[in-house]
Amino acid sequence: MTATGKAPIGVIGAGAWGTALAQMLASDGREVRLWALEPELVERINADHRNPVYLPSAELAPTIRATSTLGDLGDCATILAVTPAQHLGKVLGGLRAAPRDLVLCSKGIEAGSGRLMNAVVTEAAPDSEVAVLSGPTFAHEVAAGLPTAVTLACGGGEDQWDRLAPAIARPSFRPYYSDDVVGAEIGGSVKNVLAIACGVVDGLGLGQNARAALIARGYAEMLRFGEALGARPETLAGLCGLGDLVLTCSSTSSRNFSLGKALGEGQSAQSLMADRRTVAEGAHTAPVLTELAMRHGIAMPIVAAVYRLLGGAPAREIVSELLARPLRSEQDEPGAQDSPA
Numbered sequence: 278m279t280a281t282g283k284a285p286i287g288v289i290g291a292g293a294w295g296t297a298l299a300q301m302l303a304s305d306g307r308e309v310r311l312w313a314l315e316p317e318l319v320e321r322i323n324a325d326h327r328n329p330v331y332l333p334s335a336e337l338a339p340t341i342r343a344t345s346t347l348g349d350l351g352d353c354a355t356i357l358a359v360t361p362a363q364h365l366g367k368v369l370g371g372l373r374a375a376p377r378d379l380v381l382c383s384k385g386i387e388a389g390s391g392r393l394m395n396a397v398v399t400e401a402a403p404d405s406e407v408a409v410l411s412g413p414t415f416a417h418e419v420a421a422g423l424p425t426a427v428t429l430a431c432g433g434g435e436d437q438w439d440r441l442a443p444a445i446a447r448p449s450f451r452p453y454y455s456d457d458v459v460g461a462e463i464g465g466s467v468k469n470v471l472a473i474a475c476g477v478v479d480g481l482g483l484g485q486n487a488r489a490a491l492i493a494r495g496y497a498e499m500l501r502f503g504e505a506l507g508a509r510p511e512t513l514a515g516l517c518g519l520g521d522l523v524l525t526c527s528s529t530s531s532r533n534f535s536l537g538k539a540l541g542e543g544q545s546a547q548s549l550m551a552d553r554r555t556v557a558e559g560a561h562t563a564p565v566l567t568e569l570a571m572r573h574g575i576a577m578p579i580v581a582a583v584y585r586l587l588g589g590a591p592a593r594e595i596v597s598e599l600l601a602r603p604l605r606s607e608q609d610e611p612g613a614q615d616s617p618a
């Protein structure tokens with residue numbers, strides 16, 4: 278326990294989202310231990326109470342202590358895991374003591390293995406109970422205390438929710454209970470790829486009708502993929518699926534949308550990905566998601582199109598191909614052979 282009488286909470290990853298979550302958690306005086314990869318960033322956060330690299334807009338609470346030593350989170354019963362998805366397994370492998378609750382906040386799928394992140398977390402910390410926090414959450418808005426609602430999917434069911442909800446909820450940050458860990462994860466990882474597609478439509482100047490069509494047809498892809506992997510459709514209809522899809526597909530505040538917009542405007546995928554300091558998870562998810570869809574026999578033509586775009590295919594050509602697909606019923610569930618991947 279700390280001076281406030283409340284247990285400290287750990288956050289692993291001091292990018293925009295980890296920093297915003299730390300600030301949200303500290304907004305009631307709670308002590309937060311924030312692990313950052315970069316030692317110079319640890320110094321800046323502790324000295325200036327700002328994260329000038331990843332979240333320069335936010336003034337941070339003094340009860341947030343940054344560290345580059347994972348062992349400093351050893352007294353935290355609850356830890357939020359917020360690194361980019363592809364680094365999560367390696368970073369969590371450095372944990373010496375498993376916290377009781379590990380809350381996964383990254384949105385992605387492991388490249389190569391195709392594992393969802395909850396499997397990666399469970400392998401790295403088998404003694405922890407895993408939950409997934411996901412929803413429409415731009416980091417700068419959460420850090421500013423603007424109202425935000427998320428899905429908190431608890432693998433440990435209602436007992437875990439009873440521990441986590443009071444630890445994580447704040448007046449402006451409202452978690453909703455679910456026990457569908459797979460659904461919560463799939464919503465967040467698939468929408469990132471679809472946001473790239475919506476950015477492309479914007480960059481090409483194809484209009485708002487086209488964007489709405491992409492959101493609806495992309496959502497159908499998310500549902501098909503989710504159901505094949507055991508997600509519940511009602512989870513995907515909630516904050517972590519449709520809610521996040523609408524947010525991320527509508528705003529240049531999204532890194533994924535912005536990446537797609539630049540692609541649509543004619544910039545090369547290679548130059549856009551080179552030397553990126555911030556993460557656009559959809560670019561890492563698109564190849565593995567396309568492969569998983571093929572493996573499961575699920576048509577995900579928009580996801581496959583994003584994959585090809587990132588490989589250098591011209592945006593206008595890809596859009597023409599999508600528009601030329603055979604006409605069919607909206608409820609049709611075609612097989613993966615219809616995918617242009």
Ligand SMILES: NC(=O)c1ccc[n+]([C@@H]2O[C@H](COP(=O)([O-])OP(=O)(O)OC[C@H]3O[C@@H](n4cnc5c(N)ncnc54)[C@H](O)[C@@H]3O)[C@@H](O)[C@H]2O)c1
Nearest residue numbers: 291292293294295314331360361364383384415416555556
């Ligand atoms: N930014 C948001 O608004 C937001 C909201 C919800 C979820 N997320 C998710 O949170 C996760 C983290 O994104 P972010 O926006 O905080 O990141 P970011 O783009 O702001 O920062 C990049 C992060 O990657 C880290 N990093 C780089 N190389 C690394 C390595 N080798 N090992 C470990 N870490 C490394 C950096 O230290 C930094 O913390 C992503 O999965 C993202 O989809 C982000």
Ligand SMILES: O=P(O)(O)OC[C@H](O)CO
Nearest residue numbers: 412413414415531532533
């Ligand atoms: O900036 P993006 O595209 O990574 O999106 C951030 C969050 O996932 C929105 O919920």
